[in-house]
Amino acid sequence: DMKTRVLDGVAIAGEIKAEVAREVVAAREAGYTPGLAVVLVGDVPASQIYVRSKVKTCGELGIYSEMHTPDASVTTEELLELIASLNARDEIDGILIQLPLPKHVDTERLLEAVVPEKDVDGFHPINAGRLLSGAPDAQVLAPCTPAGIMEVLRRSDIPVSGKRAVVIGRSNIVGKPIAAMLINASATVTVCHSRTQGLAEIAREADILVAAIGRAGFVTPEMVKPGATLIDVGINRLTDAAEVEKFFPNNEARREGFLKRGSTVIGDIDPAAFALSGAYTPVPGGVGALTIAMLMSNTVKAAKMRRSGK
Numbered sequence: 001d002m003k004t005r006v007l008d009g010v011a012i013a014g015e016i017k018a019e020v021a022r023e024v025v026a027a028r029e030a031g032y033t034p035g036l037a038v039v040l041v042g043d044v045p046a047s048q049i050y051v052r053s054k055v056k057t058c059g060e061l062g063i064y065s066e067m068h069t070p071d072a073s074v075t076t077e078e079l080l081e082l083i084a085s086l087n088a089r090d091e092i093d094g095i096l097i098q099l100p101l102p103k104h105v106d107t108e109r110l111l112e113a114v115v116p117e118k119d120v121d122g123f124h125p126i127n128a129g130r131l132l133s134g135a136p137d138a139q140v141l142a143p144c145t146p147a148g149i150m151e152v153l154r155r156s157d158i159p160v161s162g163k164r165a166v167v168i169g170r171s172n173i174v175g176k177p178i179a180a181m182l183i184n185a186s187a188t189v190t191v192c193h194s195r196t197q198g199l200a201e202i203a204r205e206a207d208i209l210v211a212a213i214g215r216a217g218f219v220t221p222e223m224v225k226p227g228a229t230l231i232d233v234g235i236n237r238l239t240d241a242a243e244v245e246k247f248f249p250n251n252e253a254r255r256e257g258f259l260k261r262g263s264t265v266i267g268d269i270d271p272a273a274f275a276l277s278g279a280y281t282p283v284p285g286g287v288g289a290l291t292i293a294m295l296m297s298n299t300v301k302a303a304k305m306r307r308s309g310k
């Protein structure tokens with residue numbers, strides 16, 4: 001009889017944060033404090049929540065942080081000036097531009113304006129290129145969510161080398177970089193997206209299935225090889241009671257939470273598929289918990305790399 005393992009993202013994030021806190025102590029003993037600058041444009045509520053928890057986590061780990069909150073009417077030119085000033089400041093090791101930006105702002109130009117050494121989100125083309133080139137881990141600032149997924153696999157002793165991995169989603173933030181990381185870790189990788197034909201059959205070949213789609217419960221039990229590892233990146237909100245009942249039948253805790261808040265969070269994988277898996281990341285409490293921990297880790301890494309001239 002097969003046992004399913006729940007991969008506890010919160011616990012793994014806790015381990016990583018503890019390691020980062022120790023590195024911050026070592027940095028301070030060496031005479032510097034790693035520092036993160038966060039740029040939050042306008043007042044998108046979700047972005048405000050994310051940024052607040054990033055700044056809070058910096059505080060907990062001893063990382064210096066500062067917030068820049070220009071009004072939504074700010075121009076690309078003004079933002080470029082802000083980035084240039086952060087690029088030039090020695091006490092700033094990481095620069096994070098919270099996305100999405102207002103439509104009139106040239107997001108690509110801004111992301112490229114961050115010096116690659118301070119690009120703790122790993123979105124600069126130089127870092128994306130280094131990742132694709134398979135540069136050693138210590139020399140790349142990789143995007144936080146996929147980097148977190150690799151930590152989950154590594155720290156849970158899930159073998160990757162030689163395994164079949166299928167990634168559903170091809171975004172620059174998740175799908176493409178996790179595919180590159182899995183290739184670098186010697187998996188055999190297939191990437192699916194909205195134009196893929198025969199997606200269910202392809203998914204069913206996966207030893208490791210990564211779902212980064214943005215559709216509630218997209219991955220059904222028929223798409224899963226029994227015993228596979230399921231990595232659920234999706235964060236979706238259910239607001240319809242019938243949907244909650246469909247995905248979480250007879251689940252009292254979910255029903256209560258839904259009644260209290262008017263919504264409940266679900267990933268891109270139907271919970272019924274989790275039951276077939278060998279191991280899976282839950283939503284919430286899986287991959288999502290890792291993203292901020294990896295941002296902290298990247299900030300300390302950026303500080304070390306810049307100071308060692310790498």
Ligand code: NDP
Nearest residue numbers: 145169170171174193194212213214233234235287288291
């Ligand atoms: P995007 O919307 O940028 O990309 C979604 C991808 O899914 C696209 O490549 C799209 O294909 C593909 N897709 C959409 N519909 C289908 C379909 N019916 N069949 C097959 N493929 C499909 O999303 P992100 O990558 O940014 O995020 C994905 C999910 O992960 C979201 O729920 C997001 O909230 C969550 N997320 C969570 C994070 C965290 O845990 N911290 C961080 C980032 C994201 P195509 O390219 O053809 O359009």
